[in-house]
Amino acid sequence: MVLLAKKHVALYVSGGIAAYKAAYLVRELIRHGAEVRVVETAGAQEFITPLTFQALSKHAVYTDRFAQLAPDEVAHIELADWTEIALVAPATADLIAKVANGIADDFASTALLATTAPKFVAPAMxxxxxxxxxxQRNINTLKADGLHIIEPATGFLAEGYSGKGRFPEPEEIVATVNDQLIAADTSLPLHGQSVLxxxxxxxxxLDPVRYLTNNSSxxxxxxxxxxxxxxxxxxxxISAPTxxxxxxxxxxVAVDSAATMRTALLARYADAQMVIMAAAVADFRSPTVAANKIKKTATDYQLTLTKNPDILAELGQQKHHQFLIGFAAETQNxxxxxxQKLTSKHADMIVANDVSSPQVGFDHDTNAVTILxxxxxxxxxxLASKEVIAQxxxxxxxxxxxxxx
Structure with a gap:
């Protein structure tokens, strides 16, 4: 599901050094299926020409609020009515101040004032x-007015030192916009439901430098x-290290051991509508963890293991309204x-895969499973990509x- 597909996106580019990244943003939006029209402020045109955006978007670029692209249309109103998503990226402090205070003294601020579609603002400064x-007052005003703020990144700035204010990567901006569209779409089958x-x-x-684990990626x-x-x-x-x-x-939620994963799950289980146990949880652990690195000796080292709690079985016993999905990674039978796992764990579904088969299971990009x-x-x-198998x-x-x- 690509929520930006066929969406009308108006991209407002204001005058900062990050304006050049807006060209990549146009390509990323188009790659996700959006139709893009670009507005450039006077400052933005000092950094990147309208011709660049015209070539990328296949649309004329809006720059002058008094220029009419069609004699029977008021350009900024026509764009505002066409817009399904307005994205200000990069947003300078100047344009943010204008939008927050309702100032309309150029094409960008005038069109944004007339736009009723959802607005996203990606500051860069x-x-x-x-x-x-x-x-910060202006940002809070935009939030109060219902605009979505895409927080700037922290890193090396054009001035030669680090701090918060970097333009987020285009892929991150598109992901944020998509996520907000998902949150607002009440027609989606899992809308508002909690899934673990x-x-x-x-x-x-075993000690501060060693542990038992498996090949799960x-x-x-x-x-x-x-x-x-x-x-x-x-x-x-709820993720073990990857x-x-x-x-x-x-x-x-970052966890490491079976015990910490169990704690994280039980704390959230009651509020979940669906639980998918795709982690490869260790069956055994050492009953004690050495305080210091275990040193090599001349004799064999005997390792004693004790069983970990069976988290899936415990969730199955406590199940009330949850739809519980477990995984079974096997090499035979x-x-x-x-x-056996479906029955003994009281799961609603078991997803089984033979991890001894080529391109299946642990650490592969593909998988082939049987659902019981x-x-x-x-x-x-x-066999298909894990993204397709997940769907x-x-x-x-x-x-x-x-x-x-």
């Missing part, structure tokens, strides 16, 4: 300008969290073990939950 009380997703392989400490769980968010859910991703970036629009549910024939999902799993879950309702 020096850290001292950003922190100035006047700027676990991901990654837990780590069970977290990719399947992260794909499921992203897919659930795109369906409108309020997603909390090398993956946090998905946009998803609440993130896939359906037998997965069916009570009183239903196993449903096979053939298909949720489609099956939604269809099943609808039948149960």
């Amino acid at each position: 020096n850290v001292h300008m950003w922190e100035n009380p006047a700027t 997703v676990t991901a990654g392989g837990t780590r069970e400490r 977290g990719k399947m769980g992260y794909a499921l969290a992203t897919a659930a968010r795109k369906l409108g859910a309020k997603v909390t991703l 090398a993956l970036p946090q998905p946009a629009g998803v609440a993130y 896939l359906l037998t073990y997965a069916q 549910q009570s009183n239903q024939a196993p449903q096979q999902l053939p 298909q799993i949720l489609q099956v879950a939604l269809a099943t939950r609808k039948l149960q309702a």
Whole structure:
């Protein structure tokens, strides 16, 4: 689901050094299927020419509030009426002040004043300008007026030192806009529902430098969290350590061991409508963790392990209204073990995969799974990207939950 597809996006570019990044932003919006028209302030034109944006957007660029592109239209009103999403990026302190105070003295400020569509503002400026009380008052006014503020990043500034005020990366801006569209779309099947997703392989400490773990990359769980968010859910991703970036629009809880994952889940379980246990949780742990690094000795080292709590079974026992999905990663007797898990854990669905098969399961970008549910024939999902598999799993879950309702 690409929410920006076919959307009319008016991009307002104001005069700061970050204006050149707006060209990349136009390309990113178009890549997501949006139709883009660009407005440039006089200051922006000092940094990047209208011809650049015209070539990228395939539309004439708005620069002069008195220039009429069509004799029977008032240009700034026509653009305001056409707009489905207004995006001010980069937004200078000057343009922010104008919009916050209703000043309309150029094309950009006039068109924005006439626009009733959702507005997003991505400030970019020096850290001292950003922190100035006047700027912060104006930002708070925009928030109170219902505008969405995309917070500037912290990093190296044009002035040669670091601080908050950097223009966010175009991909981050588009992800933020998409996430706000998701939050506002009440037609999405998981709109407003709480979904918990676990991901990654837990780590069970032996000493300060060693631990027991597995080959899970977290990719399947992260794909499921992203897919659930795109369906409108309020997603909390409870993640063991991975090398993956946090998905946009998803609440993130970092854990390490089975014990910390269990604590995080139980604290949120009662409020969840759906729980997806995609993490590879260690079955065993050391009953004690050495305070210092265990030193190599001349004799063999004997490692004693004790069982971890069975989190999925515990959630199954406590289940009331939740739709509970577990995973079974096996190397033999896939359906037998997965069916046993479905019954013994009191899960609504088990997603089983044979991790000994090529390109399936741990640390791959692709997966192939079999879905098991009570009183239903196993449903096979053939090899595909984990993003596609995640979407298909949720489609099956939604269809099943609808039948149960």
